[in-house]
Amino acid sequence: MTTRPDLAMTLDAQLSAGRALRRSVARxxxxxxxxxxxxxxxxxxxxxxxxxxxxxxxxxxxxxxxxxxxxxxxxxxxxxxxxxxxxxxxxxxxxxxxxxxxxxxxxxxxxxxxxxxxxxxxxxxxxxxxxxxxxxxxxxxxxxxxxxxxxxxxxxxxxxxxxxxxxxxxxxxxxxxxxxxxxxxxxxxxxxxxxxxxxxxxxxxxxxxxxRSSEQVLTSVATVGSGLDTRIVDQPPVLRHLGVASPEQMTGILRTYRESAASDVAVLLEQYTLVDAAFRVVGVGSVGLRAHIALLIGPSGEPLMLQPKEAVPSVLVTYGGMAFGDTRRRAVARPSRGVEGWRVVTGQRVMQAVSDRFLGWLEFEGRDFYVRQFRDMKGAVDLxxxxxxxxxxxxxxxxxxxxxxxxxxxxxxxxxxxxxxxxxxxxxxxxxxxxxxxxxxxxxxxxxxxxxxxxxxxxxx
Incomplete structure (x- = not known):
């Protein structure tokens, strides 16, 4: 009788293997x-x-x-x-x-x-x-x-x-x-x-x-104009145009991102026009990484805000000594470019019960990014x-x-x-x-x- 090398263990076998670990590492x-x-x-x-x-x-x-x-x-x-x-x-x-x-x-x-x-x-x-x-x-x-x-x-x-x-x-x-x-x-x-x-x-x-929706976020982020003339107002150093990718570069970023986005999302985005983008400082651990918000306007004048955010190697790898990859026991299919952004997106899709439909990744000018929708009904308990x-x-x-x-x-x-x-x-x-x-x-x-x-x-x- 032959056994496939990648055959998953039964539940009972896994439970037994876990119990056996107590002998080497007591709780x-x-x-x-x-x-x-x-x-x-x-x-x-x-x-x-x-x-x-x-x-x-x-x-x-x-x-x-x-x-x-x-x-x-x-x-x-x-x-x-x-x-x-x-x-x-x-x-x-x-x-x-x-x-x-x-x-x-x-x-x-x-x-x-x-x-x-x-x-x-x-x-x-x-x-x-x-x-x-x-x-x-x-x-x-x-x-x-x-x-x-x-x-x-x-x-x-x-x-x-x-x-x-x-x-x-x-x-x-x-x-x-x-x-x-x-x-x-x-x-x-x-x-x-x-x-x-x-x-x-x-x-x-x-x-x-x-x-919290794109419409609400648009009112909380200072803007001028309306429709295709809407522009984000600088609020330095947290929100600013200085140092952001140029309009042409941001267009290139979003075009490359669509290659990794879900097909239906990529088609949806063809109805939107990029009108502005700004550099935005994000949470404590990520301050200083390159994070942007991109403002797109739809055919009825409705806003959509996406966030391309720089992805750097995980601390689990750089400081924890873990190998880059996933838990499968064989080679991991991964993209040839934008691999750190792919890592973030893959981790999110595995760990969350449901994930942002706009997730995607890319490489731009030697840096890896992932993209997500910005603040779509996102919130938390005030600690x-x-x-x-x-x-x-x-x-x-x-x-x-x-x-x-x-x-x-x-x-x-x-x-x-x-x-x-x-x-x-x-x-x-x-x-x-x-x-x-x-x-x-x-x-x-x-x-x-x-x-x-x-x-x-x-x-x-």
């Missing part, structure tokens, strides 16, 4: 934080090479705002610190930056509001533990930032690991196809939250997301408004979504076998998250010292 070992020698400021300086120089001080200023703000921009530090830490060896298509701020609402193709991961700049193959530890640590730091007591912050970190494990149990009671189609509708979130201030806060976030109970419940929701994302990878059931039904891993992750949150605070202090000494410059916006 309690995940509590150990053994920091390597490194200079947190030097890691930032290395990341800044190749970014727009005048925007680097903006990134530094944003990371200076608080330890949590620093953490949101320091995925590279965490990948570096976890590189040699104990891990099971189970790899998944990982987010690479799964903190609380990178979950939120967006529109499905059916125009329903869904809740999921929403940032994939660092997506790549990676250890499942790294995503979960990053989420748990973010809960501790987010709680500390708004004055929530340490006991509740630890409870939130524990809830992340428990909800992740519990959701995997639920998901693997279903078939692979059922897991593939499973998604979290925004309205279903309310059923998990008791009536009161926390439910009101979720409703507030949902209402805000539903109001500055977290209450103790909402911190725990929201962290639990994010962990459940993360489990669904990891369960799409071929070896996901091994994770469930490894975790089992005890709370040993939950407690270990909570202890690790507390200790790594302390480290993030020390790194934030080191950044502040570097600015005071003149080693780095900071410019607030």
């Amino acid at each position: 309690r070992q995940h509590a150990l934080l053994e920091m390597p020698d490194r200079d947190p400021v030097a890691i930032l300086e290395a990341q800044h090479r190749g970014r727009v120089p005048e925007l680097v001080p903006v990134r530094v200023a944003r990371m200076l705002e608080s330890p949590f703000a620093f953490y949101r921009g320091s995925a590279a530090h965490m990948a570096h610190d976890l590189r040699d830490a104990p891990r099971t060896g189970i790899v998944v298509v990982a987010c690479g930056d799964a903190h609380l701020g990178n979950f939120g609402f967006y529109a499905s193709p059916e125009r329903e509001l869904v809740f999921d991961l929403n940032d994939f700049d660092e997506a790549n193959v990676g250890p499942w533990e790294w995503d979960l530890k990053r989420l748990a640590t973010s809960a501790v730091l987010a709680g500390r930032e708004v004055g929530i007591d340490e006991r509740t912050c630890r409870e939130a970190a524990t809830a992340a690991a428990h909800a992740y494990r519990d959701t995997l149990n639920r998901l693997y009671a279903h078939t692979a196809l059922e897991r593939f189609y499973f998604r979290v509708e925004a309205d279903a979130l309310l059923d998990r939250i008791d009536a009161g201030p926390d439910r009101k806060e979720l409703r507030r976030a949902q209402r805000k997301a539903r109001r 500055d408004r977290l209450t103790p109970s909402l911190l725990v419940e929201y962290t639990r929701l994010c962990a459940a979504v993360l489990a669904r994302a990891h369960a799409q990878s071929p070896d996901g059931a091994r994770i469930l076998g490894y975790l089992g039904r005890s709370d040993r891993f939950d407690d270990a992750v909570a202890r690790w998250a507390r200790d790594y949150a302390d480290q993030a605070e020390r790194d934030h202090a080191a950044l502040a010292a570097a600015v005071r000494s003149g080693r780095l410059a900071a410019v607030a916006t």
Whole structure:
């Protein structure tokens, strides 16, 4: 009898293989934080090479705002610190930056509001533990930032690991196809939250997301003129034309992008005319990368805003030592150009239950980009408004979504076998998250010292 080398393991075999891993990596070992020698400021300086120089001080200023703000921009530090830490060896298509701020609402193709991961700049193959530890640590730091007591912050970190494990149990009671189609509708979130201030806060976030459309964004981004004469107004340094691709170059970018976009989207875009584009500063970790917004106008004068954003190698590769690719055991079919943009888009499509129909990638003048629709019903819970109970419940929701994302990878059931039904891993992750949150605070202090000494410059916006 012959066996195909790529034959997938049965569920029982995966569960058994996961349980066996406990002998080599005990679940309690995940509590150990053994920091390597490194200079947190030097890691930032290395990341800044190749970014727009005048925007680097903006990134530094944003990371200076608080330890949590620093953490949101320091995925590279965490990948570096976890590189040699104990891990099971189970790899998944990982987010690479799964903190609380990178979950939120967006529109499905059916125009329903869904809740999921929403940032994939660092997506790549990676250890499942790294995503979960990053989420748990973010809960501790987010709680500390708004004055929530340490006991509740630890409870939130524990809830992340428990909800992740519990959701995997639920998901693997279903078939692979059922897991593939499973998604979290925004309205279903309310059923998990008791009536009161926390439910009101979720409703507030949902209402805000539903109001975001290209038309609404056009009113929030200052413009002049109307129809084909509409132009974006500079708001430096966050939004500006200086340094943006020329109209001819942007036309070329969008033309190349259409080659990777879905066929129906490419046909749709033939009805739109590019009228303006601007350089726009984006989230903490991406400040200084080349990100644009492109304003297109349709045949009835309706706006469509796309965002071409530079994609650089994932920190899971550059600092975590992971191989570029996916979890399949054979060569990965990938484009010959624009490969980093392709990586981001592929990671998003694998990990999200439903994805932006406008996703695509390209290479332009030696740099890789991906393209997405700009702010289409996108929104998130305001982390500055977290209450103790909402911190725990929201962290639990994010962990459940993360489990669904990891369960799409071929070896996901091994994770469930490894975790089992005890709370040993939950407690270990909570202890690790507390200790790594302390480290993030020390790194934030080191950044502040570097600015005071003149080693780095900071410019607030």
